Amino acid sequence: MREKFFSHFRTSQAVSLQAFLRQSVGLSELRIQRLLSFGAIYINGKRQREETILTEEDLLRVHFQPKRYEVPDEIAVLYEDDDFLAIDKPAGLPTHPTLDNYVENASMFMERLRGHKIYVTFRLDIGTAGVLVFGKTPEAQSELNRLLRERRVRKVYRALTEREVPIGRFEHHMELDPLPPKPVLAEPTATSCTAILKVNKSWKTEENFACEIELETGRTHQIRAQLSFLGSPILGDSLYGYTGRHKKFVPGRLALECFHISFTFRSRTIGISRPSSLATGAPERAPFPPN
Numbered sequence: 001m002r003e004k005f006f007s008h009f010r011t012s013q014a015v016s017l018q019a020f021l022r023q024s025v026g027l028s029e030l031r032i033q034r035l036l037s038f039g040a041i042y043i044n045g046k047r048q049r050e051e052t053i054l055t056e057e058d059l060l061r062v063h064f065q066p067k068r069y070e071v072p073d074e075i076a077v078l079y080e081d082d083d084f085l086a087i088d089k090p091a092g093l094p095t096h097p098t099l100d101n102y103v104e105n106a107s108m109f110m111e112r113l114r115g116h117k118i119y120v121t122f123r124l125d126i127g128t129a130g131v132l133v134f135g136k137t138p139e140a141q142s143e144l145n146r147l148l149r150e151r152r153v154r155k156v157y158r159a160l161t162e163r164e165v166p167i168g169r170f171e172h173h174m175e176l177d178p179l180p181p182k183p184v185l186a187e188p189t190a191t192s193c194t195a196i197l198k199v200n201k202s203w204k205t206e207e208n209f210a211c212e213i214e215l216e217t218g219r220t221h222q223i224r225a226q227l228s229f230l231g232s233p234i235l236g237d238s239l240y241g242y243t244g245r246h247k248k249f250v251p252g253r254l255a256l257e258c259f260h261i262s263f264t265f266r267s268r269t270i271g272i273s274r275p276s277s278l279a280t281g282a283p284e285r286a287p288f289p290p291n
Contacts, residue, residue: 044059125221224239
């Protein structure tokens with residue numbers, strides 16, 4: 001019988017975690033250590049990464065097959081000061097710990113590299129590359145999150161698409177559905193939220209089309225869902241209509257990047273861009289203005 005991805009178990013008496021997993025779940029000591037190291041075991045809804053004593057009626061959730069992610073040897077640092085750390089996140093790597101894998105992600109990579117805690121301010125989808133900003137203090141994290149909520153952070157994305165994307169400001173409505181793909185509608189409903197983006201540039205490349213996008217709202221999968229709704233799915237994004245014609249975009253990789261971020265923090269303007277872009281040949285433009 002194929003093993004489930006995860007299962008729940010209830011204790012009937014006090015027992016050590018490892019003893020319970022060996023005797024009641026049938027896991028080997030080596031596998032228990034592996035699942036603990038990945039953060040794939042939860043006790044009463046809280047992630048557990050080391051040995052402990054269980055009490056009667058504790059509820060365990062065990063993820064038997066943690067999803068793995070390729071972690072590079074190096075991640076480029078684009079900007080750093082006393083408050084923020086910005087990296088060039090590679091496609092295929094989560095921003096932060098996932099439900100069943102605590103260790104293979106960008107934030108934990110940088111924590112191990114720097115030797116201290118860093119704080120997630122926003123996230124990029126696993127398949128999306130580009131500028132990712134962490135706070136180095138809780139205060140910096142809180143302030144940048146406030147600026148994000150108030151739409152005072154400029155975020156510019158670039159994408160490669162199967163068809164040309166029209167230039168303009170587009171306001172759609174995304175259903176508050178917990179599972180992707182996220183439905184996009186032309187008219188609002190009682191269960192939708194507004195999603196706004198601007199396509200500032202759109203151009204033809206040698207093999208496909210490219211565009212430069214500025215987000216006004218920050219919904220989950222917003223760019224992916226809206227471009228698909230406009231009839232221009234992103235290369236590699238089979239979840240939102242990519243046909244698979246461009247084989248170089250393997251599963252888990254999207255032709256989407258966060259190309260530039262700028263914001264004002266304590267009277268100073270911080271602007272961060274990728275040194276190179278996946279969408280080359282963009283029309284000439286003036287430098288990004290201060291936020």
